[in-house]
Amino acid sequence: MRVIGGTGFVVLALGAAAAAHVSERGATQTGSLDGLYSLVKRRIPSHSDSFHFDLVPDDGALDTFTLSDVDSYGQGNAHINIQCSLVSACARGTLLNTVVSTSGGLVLGSIDDLPDKLPSIGAPVTHSSLVKYRYFFNTVTFSYTTTFYTFQDWELLLDWMALRGVNLPLAWVGYEYILVQVFREAGLSDSNIYNFFSGPPFQAFNRFGNIQGSWGGELSIQWVEDQFELQKQLIPRMVELGMTPVMPSFTGFVPPALSELHPNAAIIVGGQWENFPSAYTNVSFLEPFDPLFSTLQKSFISKQAAAYGNVSHIYTLDQYNENNPSSNNASYLQSISSNTFASLRAADPDAVWMMQGWMFFSSQAFWTTDLVQAYLGGVPGNDSLIILDLYSEAQPQWERLDAYYGKNWIWCQLHDYGGNMGFEGNLVNITEAPLNALAAARSSMVGMGLTPEGLEGNEIVYDILLDQAWSSTPIDQTSYISSWVSRRYNVDNLPQAAVDAWQLLASTVYNNQNPSAQATVKSILELAPALTGLVNRTGHHPTLLFYDTNTTIVPALQMLINATQESQELRTIPEFQYDLVDVTRQLLANRFIDIYENLVHVYNSSSTDVTAVELAARPLLGLIQDLDRLLSMNSHFLLSNWLDAARSWSHGNETYAAYLEYTARNQITLWGPTGQINDYASKQWSGLVGGYYPARWQAFVKYLVESKQNSSYDAATVAKMMLSIGEEWDNRNAGGSGGTTGDPLEIVRALAADYTGLSGSPAE
Ligand SMILES: *[C@@H]1O[C@H](CO)[C@@H](O)[C@H](O)[C@H]1NC(C)=O
Ligand SMILES: *[C@@H]1O[C@H](CO)[C@@H](O)[C@H](O)[C@H]1NC(C)=O
Ligand SMILES: *[C@@H]1O[C@H](CO)[C@@H](O)[C@H](O)[C@H]1NC(C)=O
Ligand SMILES: *[C@@H]1O[C@H](CO)[C@@H](O)[C@H](O)[C@H]1NC(C)=O
Ligand SMILES: *[C@@H]1O[C@H](CO)[C@@H](O)[C@H](O)[C@H]1NC(C)=O
Ligand SMILES: *[C@@H]1O[C@H](CO)[C@@H](O)[C@H](O)[C@H]1NC(C)=O
Ligand SMILES: *[C@@H]1O[C@H](CO)[C@@H](O)[C@H](O)[C@H]1NC(C)=O
Ligand SMILES: *[C@@H]1O[C@H](CO)[C@@H](O)[C@H](O)[C@H]1NC(C)=O
Ligand SMILES: *[C@@H]1O[C@H](CO)[C@@H](O)[C@H](O)[C@H]1NC(C)=O
Ligand SMILES: *[C@@H]1O[C@H](CO)[C@@H](O)[C@H](O)[C@H]1NC(C)=O
Ligand SMILES: *[C@@H]1O[C@H](CO)[C@@H](O)[C@H](O)[C@H]1NC(C)=O
Numbered sequence: 001m002r003v004i005g006g007t008g009f010v011v012l013a014l015g016a017a018a019a020a021h022v023s024e025r026g027a028t029q030t031g032s033l034d035g036l037y038s039l040v041k042r043r044i045p046s047h048s049d050s051f052h053f054d055l056v057p058d059d060g061a062l063d064t065f066t067l068s069d070v071d072s073y074g075q076g077n078a079h080i081n082i083q084c085s086l087v088s089a090c091a092r093g094t095l096l097n098t099v100v101s102t103s104g105g106l107v108l109g110s111i112d113d114l115p116d117k118l119p120s121i122g123a124p125v126t127h128s129s130l131v132k133y134r135y136f137f138n139t140v141t142f143s144y145t146t147t148f149y150t151f152q153d154w155e156l157l158l159d160w161m162a163l164r165g166v167n168l169p170l171a172w173v174g175y176e177y178i179l180v181q182v183f184r185e186a187g188l189s190d191s192n193i194y195n196f197f198s199g200p201p202f203q204a205f206n207r208f209g210n211i212q213g214s215w216g217g218e219l220s221i222q223w224v225e226d227q228f229e230l231q232k233q234l235i236p237r238m239v240e241l242g243m244t245p246v247m248p249s250f251t252g253f254v255p256p257a258l259s260e261l262h263p264n265a266a267i268i269v270g271g272q273w274e275n276f277p278s279a280y281t282n283v284s285f286l287e288p289f290d291p292l293f294s295t296l297q298k299s300f301i302s303k304q305a306a307a308y309g310n311v312s313h314i315y316t317l318d319q320y321n322e323n324n325p326s327s328n329n330a331s332y333l334q335s336i337s338s339n340t341f342a343s344l345r346a347a348d349p350d351a352v353w354m355m356q357g358w359m360f361f362s363s364q365a366f367w368t369t370d371l372v373q374a375y376l377g378g379v380p381g382n383d384s385l386i387i388l389d390l391y392s393e394a395q396p397q398w399e400r401l402d403a404y405y406g407k408n409w410i411w412c413q414l415h416d417y418g419g420n421m422g423f424e425g426n427l428v429n430i431t432e433a434p435l436n437a438l439a440a441a442r443s444s445m446v447g448m449g450l451t452p453e454g455l456e457g458n459e460i461v462y463d464i465l466l467d468q469a470w471s472s473t474p475i476d477q478t479s480y481i482s483s484w485v486s487r488r489y490n491v492d493n494l495p496q497a498a499v500d501a502w503q504l505l506a507s508t509v510y511n512n513q514n515p516s517a518q519a520t521v522k523s524i525l526e527l528a529p530a531l532t533g534l535v536n537r538t539g540h541h542p543t544l545l546f547y548d549t550n551t552t553i554v555p556a557l558q559m560l561i562n563a564t565q566e567s568q569e570l571r572t573i574p575e576f577q578y579d580l581v582d583v584t585r586q587l588l589a590n591r592f593i594d595i596y597e598n599l600v601h602v603y604n605s606s607s608t609d610v611t612a613v614e615l616a617a618r619p620l621l622g623l624i625q626d627l628d629r630l631l632s633m634n635s636h637f638l639l640s641n642w643l644d645a646a647r648s649w650s651h652g653n654e655t656y657a658a659y660l661e662y663t664a665r666n667q668i669t670l671w672g673p674t675g676q677i678n679d680y681a682s683k684q685w686s687g688l689v690g691g692y693y694p695a696r697w698q699a700f701v702k703y704l705v706e707s708k709q710n711s712s713y714d715a716a717t718v719a720k721m722m723l724s725i726g727e728e729w730d731n732r733n734a735g736g737s738g739g740t741t742g743d744p745l746e747i748v749r750a751l752a753a754d755y756t757g758l759s760g761s762p763a764e
Contacts, residue, residue: 035240135449174231337378419454628690639687640736
């Protein structure tokens with residue numbers, strides 16, 4: 001998902017934000033609605049006086065808001081009253097049906113184009129959330145998406161979240177600043193400390209104890225200080241939007257030098273993560289039963305509270321993410337968790353521990369039910385822990401683990417790995433499954449949330465889950481899609497073809513029934529070329545297309561193009577422009593598979609005709625250039641966004657800018673000094689598609705031709721060649737080049753004609 005500023009916000013969502021505002025009985029409940037009035041001013045300036053918020057606290061458990069006409073309240077210039085309280089009740093019927101049937105076009109209006117006089121609501125409409133928490137973020141989203149965000153970028157994302165009722169976001173920014181103070185206090189030198197930290201786009205994995213250190217240069221003090229300044233803006237903003245930030249804590253992962261300073265401390269060396277050499281992994285872990293752990297925890301939490309205030313009692317703390325415990329002794333694990341929790345409570349008497357439950361799926365062989373029960377059981381009480389059931393839409397663990405034995409947990413949609421791009425989703429699953437879970441585990445399921453590794457496209461699956469959190473029956477897909485498209489595009493006389501395109505996508509690419517290829521499907525054109533192993537991958541990084549392009553993407557694209565014939569206005573809508581490019585992108589990405597498979601087939605056939613190989617390769621290289629040109633037409637698909645954002649933190653220091661750029665390039669390509677998780681976070685961005693992938697595919701084709709002459713294909717040689725192309729590209733330090741301006745429609749039409757393989761352009 002990419003937040004495309006402006007449109008798509010609804011009055012209904014404002015109500016959700018207002019309700020979220022009063023939902024946090026946790027820490028500091030200011031009771032002020034100023035943040036919501038500011039939100040309206042920021043996002044709906046033309047109607048900054050139109051809304052009146054009314055806070056009527058209640059002792060109910062769930063968030064409720066009521067929309068009504070102001071007349072009945074007699075409030076000044078405002079037209080719409082949004083009253084929020086805490087009455088525990090469930091909305092009847094789907095959210096959308098209620099809204100559509102009670103308020104005509106109003107709530108569907110895009111906020112930057114609302115009519116001058118807002119239509120009336122009529123009979124007041126009340127909505128209640130099903131769950132106490134609407135959660136947002138994965139620890140690694142802070143690496144794959146928000147690493148280089150400025151406050152303005154954050155502001156837009158936080159507004160998007162607030163308008164959808166999110167009230168529990170993770171807040172990792174600036175973590176290292178506090179940690180530096182804690183480590184200094186423990187006697188470590190700055191050089192020991194900074195040697196331990198990882199580069200900006202890799203910090204999440206350092207925080208998880210997967211990696212340590214930075215390749216391509218050392219993390220600078222400047223970065224740590226700048227992020228701290230940013231967090232000082234983010235925390236109050238989250239609070240004023242009614243959110244409870246989930247704050248970091250001391251995890252136990254420490255610089256190796258701490259063992260020398262404290263030779264008797266229980267510090268063990270953790271395992272290897274992926275293929276990283278041990279200097280970058282095997283992270284030292286201070287065992288929580290050592291008294292030093294509690295000392296450092298208290299130091300961390302008090303310094304953090306001094307810096308940002310006592311804004312939250314919920315702390316994120318993960319010790320075993322893709323990093324198995326050193327022992328499978330149940331009483332050992334129980335002592336780890338009980339001491340960890342005790343350290344939090346010693347620092348904050350109301351502390352609640354939040355953990356990501358990814359390991360219970362990814363390391364299922366280790367985490368038997370007995371061990372999970374022992375580990376969770378070390379924490380007393382059921383409300384002291386919140387487990388994120390991280391991948392509920394495809395690999396839920398709450399059933400296997402008996403609803404976490406009564407501990408609080410949140411149903412989460414993971415959906416995306418590494419900020420990869422590709423249409424995917426299962427709307428039935430994310431509307432019905434959370435309700436089924438709630439029915440089955442009513443007492444311990446306390447929230448619904450989003451835990452994507454990265455945010456790129458597929459906004460529909462994020463919207464619908466956050467909407468489902470306000471509807472006690474499964475959202476009706478057909479009517480939801482119609483409403484969603486009309487508020488997304490918000491034009492007069494929306495062409496039916498645009499709605500039809502989305503209905504088709506919703507029932508196909510957003511109806512993924514293949515259990516072995518869940519999560520965003522990435523394109524093989526982003527992978528290091530090879531003769532085997534690229535297509536039809538399943539599991540963690542699927543490349544298997546679970547739908548037939550010819551009957552889904554192709555007609556959907558034609559419908560979108562048809563829609564532009566009916567509405568000129570539609571062509572100017574940013575969301576529409578994004579979707580038009582996105583659907584065309586998917587068409588080309590999918591066609592690449594066919595061309596590649598043909599190339600392999602030609603190469604493998606007994607003929608030694610190199611011309612045939614060259615001919616078969618030509619459309620492959622042509623497609624990459626076509627795709628790059630397409631992507632360059634939309635500002636959301638540019639490599640330069642990522643690289644320029646990285647460099648923008650350099651304070652004009654060229655050495656520092658080069659380091660930041662290197663880390664930004666490395667994450668989306670080699671991911672590690674020598675391709676440790678090569679292409680994991682690959683992207684379809686103009687500049688990367690046209691500036692990196694062709695170098696690899698050209699080299700591959702050249703190799704195929706030569707090896708045909710020499711009669712030998714050696715996979716290791718190809719892999720080595722690809723690595724050196726990656727190393728060269730990562731070190732380019734050339735900044736980004738901007739996109740192309742202009743209407744992408746002509747290019748989209750031409751590509752649609754070239755790549756659908758059907759006769760005639762639909763534009764004719
Ligand atoms: C790193 O961890 C692996 C186990 O994952 C282990 O085999 C290796 O010996 C460790 N290396 C060091 C230097 O501790
Ligand atoms: C936070 O709360 C603690 C007590 O739990 C208190 O000692 C401290 O002064 C508070 N800090 C701030 C910044 O309010
Ligand atoms: C498990 O660990 C506990 C201490 O945490 C120890 O007393 C016990 O002997 C261990 N059990 C085994 C089988 O190693
Ligand atoms: C926690 O939940 C479990 C399962 O519902 C229940 O058996 C147990 O009594 C609860 N514990 C507390 C302290 O409420
Ligand atoms: C959700 O997906 C999982 C795994 O693909 C499947 O087992 C489950 O039945 C689905 N649930 C619904 C309600 O579609
Ligand atoms: C990939 O799957 C498709 C559809 O099942 C099949 O036609 C194709 O041969 C497969 N390709 C490879 C290399 O397995
Ligand atoms: C697009 O419009 C043309 C002309 O009206 C029509 O023939 C065609 O079926 C439409 N395409 C789709 C996929 O609806
Ligand atoms: C092409 O040949 C390689 C061996 O050189 C083999 O591994 C691969 O399966 C073949 N692919 C196809 C699609 O025939
Ligand atoms: C520029 O950045 C580099 C790398 O972070 C740093 O070593 C150097 O001191 C900085 N130079 C200045 C003038 O700040
Ligand atoms: C093919 O042979 C030529 C001449 O010996 C050599 O330069 C080239 O590297 C070889 N290519 C491959 C792919 O083996
Ligand atoms: C999809 O359409 C293309 C172009 O017409 C055609 O070559 C291909 O065989 C079709 N694929 C399937 C699975 O029908």
